[in-house]
Amino acid sequence: MEDVICTFCGSVCDDGEFDTEKKKVKKFCRLGSSKFAEKQRIKAPMIDGKEVSYETAIEKAAEILANAKKPLLYGWASTANEAIRVGVLLAEKLGGVYDQCASVCHAPGTLAVIEEGLPGATLGSIKNRADVVIFWGANPAEAHPRHGLRYSISAKGLLVKDRKQRKVVVVDVRPTKTAKMADMFVQIKPGYDYAIISALRAIISGNAEVVPSEVGGVAKEKLIELAEIMKKAKYGAILYGLGVTQSRGRDRNVENAIKLIQLLNRTTRWVIWPMRGHYNVVGAGEVPAWEVGYQYAIDFSRGYPRFSPAEFSAVEVLKRKDCDAALIVASDPVAHFPKIAVKHLKQIPVIQIDPYPNMTTLLAKVVIPSAVYGIEAEGTAYRMDCIPLRVKKIIETSYWTDEKILEEILKRVEKLKG
């Protein structure tokens, strides 16, 4: 089968070939190939480790959720929009909290966009036009291995035809694999992104004299050189990663970077875009935004949606012990949350819906295995640049989809809650 879509990272490559006999995918990167490789699955639904039917597990899950005062519904980045939609309805019905993987990934960027807007572009536009690409705190060589080839480093575009016509800059705290592919590497001290962006803004706006001889481990001369590259670009793109959103400054780093882009746009054309991680982490924010107005950290406990990351992000809710049950869909917070948040997950009943056993499985009371979108089920997912793609079903399975499981839970919750 041709034009197979990869449901691993935010690049959502759509040009794979799947050999149905050998059950192997061609063209994709190591991450994409691992997605399509056969691996250990959760064999059957379980309650307290004992195998049960889908119906029994769903009944138990609905009972736990309906009896909870304030359940946390978390995950969603590795499932399809259709399932996320039901998840938001379920959170509303339960008076719970909806949060998604971006809250430990790119959510600070969302806060910056609320303040400043987002001068963005599609990946196609970057491929065709960008003569300067800056990866800032992003390492696509390891996190999005085909991004450079398809869109941003060696991609052949309409106006920028090859690698020679594109200047690639990497700003990072260590010489990553991506830094080695760049024309210029700016090595900064951890946590100095904000100061360096401010220095670039000062230089570009004609106030280089206020910049000290070194900022965040970078010599002023190098910053002036970078500023010149940025000013001379016909079409530039800053593609930022978690180096920006997970370091000191978080949302303020992104806000400052957007202001830098706004400044550059007075004389030339620049865009900025986050390098989103999971294949549908954008959908995990866009779907609740269509339905209730917010992208993450949404609390329904008062009967209407409230947005406050300081209170309703999963990590804050768990740290404050402000949830008495959790539904985890397409995610593994036990492996990816700080210890103190995991501590509370160990104290409350956890329901997990996922195709694969992971660390959350080890503590979940109810485990419900699901089909893998893009392999065993079809659905819609947003690529990192907000382009919706229809991911395909390429093999048959007896596993239920996340959408079906959540719909059945919702039906039962509606009965229980009246």
Next chain:
Amino acid sequence: MVVVELITGRTLDQGATVEEKLSEEYFKAVSYIELNEEDFKLLGLKEGDSVKVSTDFGEVVVFAKKGEVPRGVAFIPMGPYANMVIDPTTDGTGMPQFKGVKAKIEKTGERVKTVKELLEAI
């Protein structure tokens, strides 16, 4: 003992094994720390020795590895080992500080826990 700024992040190995978290491959992909060669020497380490990483937020034992990080910076792949020691403060954003946490590194005779043991210890 050396003091470093700890950063965490993705690696190709972590990504390729992330859907097999209970496997030996995932354990190998996430249970190490990369240190600068000089810091490595200062601690008298050989590749694969155990080191204890301590921060204000917890401690964890991981394998030592030489890495291309600047002196005074250390890297642990994102995952359960890194999350034992990162700063859970979110400053109102929901985002813990996964990068730039001050950490003490020392050589230890303690064994590196499996992911299951790690969870049991929380």
